[in-house]
Amino acid sequence: MEDAPRYPQRLGRNIASYQGETIDIHKLLRDVQQVAKETGWQPIPLVVSPELELPAFQRVVARPRKTIYFSSGTHGDEPAGPLCVLRLFEENAWPEDVTLFVIPCLNPGGFARNTRENEDGVDLNRDYRSRKTALVRAHIRWFEQRPRFDLSMCLHEDWESHGFYVYELNPDLQPSLAAHIVERVKQVCPIDMSELIEGREACGGVICANRYLGTRPDWPEAFYLIHHKTRLSYTLEGPSDFPLLTRVNALATGARAAFEALQ
Numbered sequence: 001m002e003d004a005p006r007y008p009q010r011l012g013r014n015i016a017s018y019q020g021e022t023i024d025i026h027k028l029l030r031d032v033q034q035v036a037k038e039t040g041w042q043p044i045p046l047v048v049s050p051e052l053e054l055p056a057f058q059r060v061v062a063r064p065r066k067t068i069y070f071s072s073g074t075h076g077d078e079p080a081g082p083l084c085v086l087r088l089f090e091e092n093a094w095p096e097d098v099t100l101f102v103i104p105c106l107n108p109g110g111f112a113r114n115t116r117e118n119e120d121g122v123d124l125n126r127d128y129r130s131r132k133t134a135l136v137r138a139h140i141r142w143f144e145q146r147p148r149f150d151l152s153m154c155l156h157e158d159w160e161s162h163g164f165y166v167y168e169l170n171p172d173l174q175p176s177l178a179a180h181i182v183e184r185v186k187q188v189c190p191i192d193m194s195e196l197i198e199g200r201e202a203c204g205g206v207i208c209a210n211r212y213l214g215t216r217p218d219w220p221e222a223f224y225l226i227h228h229k230t231r232l233s234y235t236l237e238g239p240s241d242f243p244l245l246t247r248v249n250a251l252a253t254g255a256r257a258a259f260e261a262l263q
C-alpha cells in the first residue's frame with residue numbers, strides 16, 4: 001500500500017480575505033515572456049488599448065491532435081495561477097501534438113493592489129456576459145481570432161477552501177477529466193471534500209457546474225468559453241490558506257493531469 005501523502009499545515013491566516021504572499025506581476029510577466037521566447041512560443045498579445053497590452057502566447061503544431069486554451073490571473077489576489085504558468089513554461093514539458101494558447105495574467109491591475117477586482121473595482125470574472133470592461137471586450141476580440149478549443153482551463157485560488165477543487169463544465173457529457181485531475185493533485189495538496197463548496201454541491205473535490213450554464217447572468221470566463229469556444233472547461237481552484245508552493249504544485253499538477261487525460 002502506498003503511504004498517504006503528508007500535506008503541509010493549513011496556515012489559518014486568511015480571515016475575511018486573502019492575507020498571504022503577493023507577487024511582482026510585472027516581473028513575473030517579463031520572466032514568462034523571456035522563457036516563452038527562448039522556448040519557441042509566438043506572442044499573440046491581447047490588445048486592450050494603445051497603452052495596454054497583456055502578454056499571450058501560442059504554440060501551434062501542424063495537424064494538432066487537440067487544441068487547448070488556458071488562462072490565469074483573473075483575480076489579483078490569487079498569485080498561484082500566474083506562478084503556475086511560469087512554472088509550466090520553465091518546465092517546457094508540453095504535450096507534443098497539441099496546439100496551445102496561454103494568457104498568463106488577465107488582471108495585472110488587481111495584482112498591483114492585491115485585490116480580486118481590477119483597478120476600477122470590477123470583478124472581471126463576472127463580466128463576460130455584460131462586457132462592461134474594456135479588458136473583457138478585448139479578450140473576446142482576441143478569442144474571436146482563435147480557433148475553437150477542445151479543452152479550456154482557468155487557474156484560480158479560493159482563500160476559504162479546505163483544499164484543492166475543480167469546477168467542471170461539460171454540457172455534452174464527454175469523458176470527464178475531473179477524477180484524474182483530483183487523483184493527481186491529491187499527491188501534492190489536500191482536496192476539499194466538502195459536500196457544499198461556494199454554495200454549490202460538490203463530490204470528491206469536483207463541482208459539476210452544467211446546471212448553472214443557462215441560469216447564471218454574471219458569466220465568468222468559463223461560461224463565455226462554453227457558450228462560444230469549447231465544450232469542455234475546467235476551473236482549477238488552489239486553496240490559498242495553504243503555503244504558496246503547495247498551491248502552485250496543485251495547479252501545475254492539475255494542469256498536467258488534464259493534458260495527459262485528454263484523449
Ligand SMILES: [Zn+2]
Pocket residue numbers: 074075078155156157
Ligand atoms: Zn479566482
